[in-house]
Amino acid sequence: MPALIEIERLTKRFGSFTAVDDVSFAVDRGEVVGFLGPNGAGKSTTMKMLAGFVTPSAGTARVCGHDVVDEPVAVKRCLGYLPEGAPTYPEMTVSGFLGFVARVRGYRGSEAEDRVARAMRLTSLEGVRLQPIETLSKGFKRRVGLAQTLLHDPPALVMDEPTDGLDPNQKHEVRELIRAMAPEKAIVISTHILEEVGAVCTRAVIIARGRVVVDATPRELEAPGKTLDEVFRELTLGSAREPALAATEAA
């Protein structure tokens, strides 16, 4: 059986600039992949292509066996996607917003209510269910986005910086949540918090300047007696220096 998320030679160019360059990896059920890389490395762009928001320039990706370009709606049905910054409609209340997502996803009546209630429970939002989202604090807004992602209990999850802006307790909660869901799902999370990788991820994929530089388990990465921080810096700074070196050599 193929993996739930398969990325095959995915490439995205903006004009002459290549934001994502020939990225391939697969995520199986039970795996949590930490998608790492410095700012501007192409993490969000890759995730947007997985979610069918950005059209790939070359290559393709499949979620639950559906091609993101040919069957976008089928992909979106089986994918929970948290966009970067967790956008939500500010004027809506928390339960109004989640109710809207439930209806668009085709749930009606008591099933919709159950789904909304469950998503709010998972993200501890019950206390603010009737509050307009714009009046919530940043961390709560992010949790609303997270609730939206989990509403339909999708087999595949792609989350762009899910713990950004959360307090330490909430970070812990979200990590626990991810760990609890992990056995039945294929999960990709991007993050800048390297300790998170050791805490929840079964694998780390590091990209720099659009290219995959490492695809390994957190243990393998740390093996040579270095911290993840050091490894990350080495891998990503190294590739960032390349063009400068090449330029001096050419001159």
Next chain:
Amino acid sequence: MGATLAVARRELAGYFATPVAYVFIVIFLVLSGALTFTLGGFFARGQADLQPFFNFVPWLFLFLVPAITMRLWAEERRLGTIELLLTLPIAQWQAVLGKFLAAWAFCAIALALTFPLWITVNLLGDPDNGVILAGYAGCLLVAGAYLAVGAALSALTKNQVIAFVLAVAVCFVFAAAGSPVVTEFLSQRIPVLAEVARQLSVTERFGGFQRGVIALRDIVFFASFIGFWLFANAVAVDHRKAD
């Protein structure tokens, strides 16, 4: 269809969650009333009908409808919610149609709130209510046509001011195409185009409704006009969504 309606419902509720809806409705009612009673000579004409009102509505919509549509897609881009909306399991045309239906329903509400005018003519005289009904139907179709244009243009730009100005300009072209100034100018020089301009003119088509004539070809015109612009809207969203 359920998903389309869910999008429409959310959108329509969104109008009333901000002052936009109330400002729009109040301005529309005040302007349409004022123009009808002053410039339109509602009483002076001594006739029990709504012709003066229907004369102004397409021109009022020319400015007011783009004010609704300018934020339709621009706002989604600004908030980043376009990424949320378009990664929910709906086809792009469903999102486009849902937004359009919401805006159209909103215009219908604004039009329905002019009912005191209708009551007034019925109290003062004995109007042909069939003609009035046809006139209202025509107004709604004109609103739909302008909305479809404005929505498509708002998908092209992040900037709401640009979206507004473009929409007014393009709607004006379709409004003015049938006016005597344009058709006479064209018929003296390029007679073929004069006929084309008249055929494409929204106000020319509206004229029939205003006289109480609901012709199939006019309905087909509005339906294809709206359909064309909604299609353009879907294409624009698809190409510009992630920019």
